[in-house]
Amino acid sequence: MTSRASPLVVKVGGSLFDRVAPLIEIFSEVGRPVLIVPGGGKFADLVRRLDVSDTAGHWMAIAGMEQFGWYIASHGIPAVTGLSPPTEPSVLLPYCALREADPLPHSWGVTSDTIAAWIAGELSLDLLLLKSVDGIHHRRRLIPRVDDPGITPEEVDPLFLPFVFEHGVRTRVINGRHADRVRGALRDEAVTGTLIDPRF
DSSP states (O other), X not given: OOOTTSOEEEEEOGGGGGGHHHHHHHHHHXXXXXXXXXXXXXXXXXXXXXXXXXXXHHHHHHHHHHHHHHHHHTTTOOEEOSOXXXXXXXXXXXXXXXXXXXXXXXXTTXXXXXXXHHHHHHHTOOEXXXXXXXXXXXXXXXXXXXXXXXXXXXXXXXXXXXXXXHHTOOEEEEETTXXXXXHHHHTTOXXXXXXXXXXX
């Protein structure tokens, strides 16, 4: 990832629902312009339990991302609906942009991880995935770098790695529950996690 001031797409996983306020503080403190993509979290989990078609489930889960986005916005940062590089910390309400473009398969093989990668690709920005895990594991070992799009880690959805490799989306996956790691990643410092850099 490039200079500290360069815009960045940051996906805040739904599992970090209880960490939204401190994360917003960190984004403001570091001062890097970030476009937050909300995960689906508990809102998407509800949809998973319903007996609906893949297409209905796809759009209902994205509507769930939008609900989490409004929750993030309630902590004092602007909510936006258009795809443009951020000039300040803001949160994307993704439903309308995705309905218009409809770029991804309608299946549970696609989650907010790949949606965030699509957004980063559309904006030609790097992606930071904040989750409740330390990064991507392979054979029970945390791997600092992913070079093979063919592995199938549990930490991201099945389409994610093929998508970021195909579209050249440079990504870091870190644990959003560690404030020091989040600060470091926003400043392009080396932190515990996994780098996926398909451009090299």
